[in-house]
Amino acid sequence: MVNDFQSAYQEEKQRLTQVMEEIDRRLQKLRSVPVYTGHDFTEQALEAGREERRQALSKSVHEPYFGRLDFEEKGKGERKPLYIGKIGVDREEVGEYPLVIDWRAPVASLFYSFTGGQDLASYEAPEGLIEGLVYLKRNVVIRQQILERVADTYKRESDEPAVSDEFLVYRLGENKDNRLRDIVSTIQAEQDQIIRAERSKALVIQGVAGSGKTTVALHRLAFLLYQYKEQVSAEKMIIFAPNHMFLDYISDVLPELGVGSIQQRTFNDWALGILDTEFQTAPAEEALQTWFEAGTNRPAVDETTPGRFKGALVFMRLLEGYVQQLEPLSVPEGDFSPWDGAVLARKEILHWFNEEYKPYPLAKRTERVLARIHRWIEMELKKPVSAVVLKERKKKAAQREKAYAKKWPRFEAVTMYKQLFQAVKGQPVPSSIMDEIPVNVLKQTAADLKKNVLREEDLPALVYLHVLTHDIDSGSRFDHVVIDEAQDFSPFHTALLDLFVKGHSFTILGDLSQGIHEYKGVHSWDEVGSLFNSGDTGYFALTRSYRSTLEIIEFANVILERGVRSGITAVPVFRSGDPVRVLPYGPQGRREHLLSALRELAGKEYRTVSVLTRTLREAEELHAYFLEQGMDIHLIDGSMKQYEGGLSVLPVYLSKGLEFDAVIVADADEQHYAPDAMDAKLLYVGCTRALHELWLLYSERLPAYVEA
Numbered sequence: 001m002v003n004d005f006q007s008a009y010q011e012e013k014q015r016l017t018q019v020m021e022e023i024d025r026r027l028q029k030l031r032s033v034p035v036y037t038g039h040d041f042t043e044q045a046l047e048a049g050r051e052e053r054r055q056a057l058s059k060s061v062h063e064p065y066f067g068r069l070d071f072e073e074k075g076k077g078e079r080k081p082l083y084i085g086k087i088g089v090d091r092e093e094v095g096e097y098p099l100v101i102d103w104r105a106p107v108a109s110l111f112y113s114f115t116g117g118q119d120l121a122s123y124e125a126p127e128g129l130i131e132g133l134v135y136l137k138r139n140v141v142i143r144q145q146i147l148e149r150v151a152d153t154y155k156r157e158s159d160e161p162a163v164s165d166e167f168l169v170y171r172l173g174e175n176k177d178n179r180l181r182d183i184v185s186t187i188q189a190e191q192d193q194i195i196r197a198e199r200s201k202a203l204v205i206q207g208v209a210g211s212g213k214t215t216v217a218l219h220r221l222a223f224l225l226y227q228y229k230e231q232v233s234a235e236k237m238i239i240f241a242p243n244h245m246f247l248d249y250i251s252d253v254l255p256e257l258g259v260g261s262i263q264q265r266t267f268n269d270w271a272l273g274i275l276d277t278e279f280q281t282a283p284a285e286e287a288l289q290t291w292f293e294a295g296t297n298r299p300a301v302d303e304t305t306p307g308r309f310k311g312a313l314v315f316m317r318l319l320e321g322y323v324q325q326l327e328p329l330s331v332p333e334g335d336f337s338p339w340d341g342a343v344l345a346r347k348e349i350l351h352w353f354n355e356e357y358k359p360y361p362l363a364k365r366t367e368r369v370l371a372r373i374h375r376w377i378e379m380e381l382k383k384p385v386s387a388v389v390l391k392e393r394k395k396k397a398a399q400r401e402k403a404y405a406k407k408w409p410r411f412e413a414v415t416m417y418k419q420l421f422q423a424v425k426g427q428p429v430p431s432s433i434m435d436e437i438p439v440n441v442l443k444q445t446a447a448d449l450k451k452n453v454l455r456e457e458d459l460p461a462l463v464y465l466h467v468l469t470h471d472i473d474s475g476s477r478f479d480h481v482v483i484d485e486a487q488d489f490s491p492f493h494t495a496l497l498d499l500f501v502k503g504h505s506f507t508i509l510g511d512l513s514q515g516i517h518e519y520k521g522v523h524s525w526d527e528v529g530s531l532f533n534s535g536d537t538g539y540f541a542l543t544r545s546y547r548s549t550l551e552i553i554e555f556a557n558v559i560l561e562r563g564v565r566s567g568i569t570a571v572p573v574f575r576s577g578d579p580v581r582v583l584p585y586g587p588q589g590r591r592e593h594l595l596s597a598l599r600e601l602a603g604k605e606y607r608t609v610s611v612l613t614r615t616l617r618e619a620e621e622l623h624a625y626f627l628e629q630g631m632d633i634h635l636i637d638g639s640m641k642q643y644e645g646g647l648s649v650l651p652v653y654l655s656k657g658l659e660f661d662a663v664i665v666a667d668a669d670e671q672h673y674a675p676d677a678m679d680a681k682l683l684y685v686g687c688t689r690a691l692h693e694l695w696l697l698y699s700e701r702l703p704a705y706v707e708a
Ligand SMILES: Nc1ncnc2c1ncn2[C@@H]1O[C@H](COP(=O)(O)OP(=O)(O)OP(=O)(O)O)[C@@H](O)[C@H]1O
Pocket: 168, 171, 172, 176, 181, 182, 183, 186, 187, 188, 191, 207, 208, 209, 210, 211, 212, 213, 214, 215, 216, 511, 514, 546, 547, 656, 657, 658, 659, 688
């Protein structure tokens, strides 16, 4: 065994030296070509290609590949070692296998999809299905040109028929810093299937906590860009994530995968960009405090909850009805007269508006009719009159045209939205529309709008009003859209984005068990799936959790089973660690106990440790206390733009999406976590943030869904 390992190591070391020399030689050759700085278009394009290769090779030379797969294609009788890396490197000889195969290439899919056994393996190539036998699957860790580790996870000749998890477990055991990382060397078969799924469908992925949803989504974007390079462009792909800190946390993955320019945004920022408005939405913290206040005072959630109603398709349809009824009100009363004696009859203007320009949305129609009126004036001015009269007419016409244009509605989204809700005070919105809006929603929104307050939940409606009246310009369309944490997106959000996406090309990922924003999100994936025809959508489930140890996952699963009763529990990868500690506060007192726990965990080798509180106020208080005690610790509140790593204290609801080497859940007791599904979900989110160690500290009694 030891000998086997040594010879494998020697073999890989030799091969690595050869590959690095070859890459280096190619790099030197490219660098020796003088950089073109002239104006010739063809030369510029050639230079851009050379620069791209220079950059790729100089990245690749440090860590050229991470895996090897020995494959014998059926009927070819030749076993080939295929080396797979983040960046593909072709050989100079035509027709030869690449020196390094890009992880996204069709043949590389074997490295991920092959799960063992003696049977033929296969992959989809452009020329059809290719079958063959896999002889070896090997992971190779290279850091800064040094071969650090060689691990065989499958050998055809051995007694072990399946691909082993050993290398994956080694990777998962590493500590994490303040950024999400790529997983190209250990993508699992179930994840690979999603990454490589066809582009044109709306994929809905339910994945348990830590199943790699965010990571998979980012790898999928990189894959789509490689596989469909002719049809998609990075600038027209977007990933929506819940907040700026989360965007910062995931921001390294795409550059690590060699992909730039993909948009990474919050829905809020995108929507405000489309609306091009001065308005800002009310700070999210206000809503968070209402919904995440500890205790049982939270408002009940039903279909009349403002976030749920304004996210429903019923509301979307109401807005369509509302815009339809604006049509007959658009053309101002009365004929248009540019100067006394010249008249353009309203009947004629109505004809242009209602017949000739009917296919256009209202704002476009208005624009065209006004341009036509302008042309009509110019024709009228051509009629023969004296220079003095002409001058007088021109002056009058300019004034009256301006005044007339002002009488037309501008179809500005916020104004239309205000008019809709201020109809409570007798504006002309038909009762068929008003009666459909729940009274509490009408009242609250009218009061907000009176104070010029917009909320995040109003944004889909505002963008839709804009789209209905202005249409979508081609620059705003997407080739592919990823929605992460999609359980917090309403059906209206997704239906709206669908208008901006070519061919329903979506990747929608989330976890209903982490649906802590149930006051605005979906309660079942059918709410999303039903937006698309069955042929346009696909559903995947990710059930294995890669983040946490076996002990943590089993502990969190109990919270799900007893508290949420969702049935979507996680299957752990066999990575064992310390038992979860559930401890009552000791005699030294709450804060002091939390401090000593934090000190103990911070004293270990971990890079990130967090204390999760139930509310923001508690996080602030503890943060001040920890600072006072000399700890170097960050407070994370809803306004953070960056995630710093190290030690942090934050309310549990802001921890969603993040992960820490060790987590201390403060106050894991009945006073803080009520006996309902919502609080059980919160605690589940908190517990599943931990990679290696999880401690829960409490006073008096634990909630019934926590295993002592
Ligand atoms: N195949 C894999 N190999 C190595 N690490 C993996 C793999 N899949 C996921 N991980 C790791 O598991 C952790 C969780 O991944 P990620 O945050 O993408 O999961 P998620 O499903 O979005 O989680 P959550 O919903 O709980 O926020 C990350 O540290 C990620 O690197």
